[in-house]
Amino acid sequence: MAEATGFLYPFLDAAPDDPAALLGDLSRSAVEKWEVSVALRRTTVEDLEGDLAATADAMATLVAAGGRVLAFGNGGSAADAEAFVQSCASGPEPVPAVSLAADPAVLTALANDIGVDAIFARQIAAHGRSGDVAVAFSTSGGSSNVIAALDQARSAGLLTIGIVGYGGGALRTHVHHCLAVHSDSVHRIQEAQTAVASTLVGAVSRRLEERGP
Amino acid sequence: MTAAPGDALASAALRLARRFHAGATLWCWSPVWPSHAEHIAVEFIHPVIVGKPALPAVALPANDAAARLRRSARTGDVFLAIGSGTDAGTADIIARAPAWGIEPIWLAHGNEPPGGTGACVVWLGPDAEAADVVCAYHLLWELTHVCFEHPGVLEVADQGSVCPACSDAGDLGEVQKATDGANANVIVAGRRQRVDLTLVGPCEAGELVMVHAGVAITKLAGAARG
Numbered sequence: 001m002a003e004a005t006g007f008l009y010p011f012l013d014a015a016p017d018d019p020a021a022l023l024g025d026l027s028r029s030a031v032e033k034w035e036v037s038v039a040l041r042r043t044t045v046e047d048l049e050g051d052l053a054a055t056a057d058a059m060a061t062l063v064a065a066g067g068r069v070l071a072f073g074n075g076g077s078a079a080d081a082e083a084f085v086q087s088c089a090s091g092p093e094p095v096p097a098v099s100l101a102a103d104p105a106v107l108t109a110l111a112n113d114i115g116v117d118a119i120f121a122r123q124i125a126a127h128g129r130s131g132d133v134a135v136a137f138s139t140s141g142g143s144s145n146v147i148a149a150l151d152q153a154r155s156a157g158l159l160t161i162g163i164v165g166y167g168g169g170a171l172r173t174h175v176h177h178c179l180a181v182h183s184d185s186v187h188r189i190q191e192a193q194t195a196v197a198s199t200l201v202g203a204v205s206r207r208l209e210e211r212g213p
Numbered sequence: 214m215t216a217a218p219g220d221a222l223a224s225a226a227l228r229l230a231r232r233f234h235a236g237a238t239l240w241c242w243s244p245v246w247p248s249h250a251e252h253i254a255v256e257f258i259h260p261v262i263v264g265k266p267a268l269p270a271v272a273l274p275a276n277d278a279a280a281r282l283r284r285s286a287r288t289g290d291v292f293l294a295i296g297s298g299t300d301a302g303t304a305d306i307i308a309r310a311p312a313w314g315i316e317p318i319w320l321a322h323g324n325e326p327p328g329g330t331g332a333c334v335v336w337l338g339p340d341a342e343a344a345d346v347v348c349a350y351h352l353l354w355e356l357t358h359v360c361f362e363h364p365g366v367l368e369v370a371d372q373g374s375v376c377p378a379c380s381d382a383g384d385l386g387e388v389q390k391a392t393d394g395a396n397a398n399v400i401v402a403g404r405r406q407r408v409d410l411t412l413v414g415p416c417e418a419g420e421l422v423m424v425h426a427g428v429a430i431t432k433l434a435g436a437a438r439g
Contacts, residue, residue, distance in 0.1 A: 017365020019227065026226060026356045027219035033355075034217035037348045075259065079252035083343065086246065186261045187351040194344040 073137030091205030130157030141169015314403025
């Protein structure tokens with residue numbers, strides 16, 4: 001087999017090009033990775049229990065005072081940011097939120113006219129008000145355009161939150177609250193980030209519900 | 214906890230790899246949570262592992278998916294639906310898939326999809342969470358690329374299809390425009406054919422018919438286009 005995923009599938013090196021044998025190997029591998037994913041999600045949410053509670057408290061306080069969530073990220077993390085914004089609208093008490101990764105006209109205009117480092121920071125400059133909440137998704141924790149947007153947000157008086165892989169990466173020092181996943185697999189990190197994001201939205205929504213009108 | 218759908222993911226990955234190998238585009242649709250479709254498309258277009266080939270994948274918008282597929286999918290393409298197993302829009306597209314010449318994969322959570330739809334089903338169970346869905350399509354992407362490293366499994370002969378009325382060759386077709394005439398243009402396996410409607414009578418746009426030797430021999434119930 002080719003070298004690139006050999007490290008992921010060492011047991012396939014000897015496998016013949018026989019569909020039945022391959023399907024068996026693929027299925028076993030999928031089950032193993034699924035179980036790794038489930039375990040990582042569980043331990044991540046457990047380890048972050050205190051951080052999640054503190055983050056949810058801070059978010060709920062700002063949202064209750066009229067703040068709005070601005071979420072962003074690149075690639076798969078852009079999709080995760082959009083899912084986060086959608087789930088903000090679907091809890092028991094809706095959380096006002098906008099995705100900064102959803103509009104290709106805005107994103108390509110900024111990328112083309114200014115540069116890719118400006119695609120979120122410029123939108124934070126336009127949308128962000130003191131008391132809003134910037135939620136950044138970054139698997140690597142090193143995306144310079146995400147960090148630029150967080151710095152912009154912080155200077156404009158927003159609360160900044162990172163849902164981040166690789167233990168937080170460079171992004172860790174640019175946010176008020178860093179919810180970090182510890183893994184070296186991009187995909188397992190994203191799955192755990194999804195679990196963290198779901199837990200956070202649920203916690204914010206419950207706090208808003210408890211506060212009442 | 215949702216059980217790992219290992220066998221279903223393996224089968225779906227092999228089908229998808231074979232279709233990509235033959236030149237397919239993957240059309241992803243997640244009507245309720247559109248971000249899933251976008252996430253899948255970016256996985257295939259821009260692989261997380263450097264050196265893996267970019268594969269053509271498109272995220273369909275939540276609305277208008279059927280019309281886009283009808284216009285833009287090519288024979289041999291793959292349709293990947295992500296959502297509830299009782300989503301009527303997904304079931305409708307899957308029912309038309311043979312007429313358009315596309316292969317459906319249904320990554321379902323919540324309710325279980327009905328049997329006999331012709332789709333390759335990966336069902337995550339009633340309690341699947343968003344992270345389970347993300348994990349399932351990450352693994353689908355990864356297993357598909359593993360299949361590419363075994364070129365011997367990628368070539369398959371066309372299986373053809375069989376008419377349920379006569380056990381002979383039969384193909385599902387979708388009527389293009391309403392007609393009360395004796396003939397209609399019908400899309401069969403992604404190609405337009407002139408088909409004799411004498412046996413089935415007038416047809417609405419979007420009705421599905423079984424076509425055998427250039428003749429529509431029966432209508433399929435409940436398939437008029439909305």
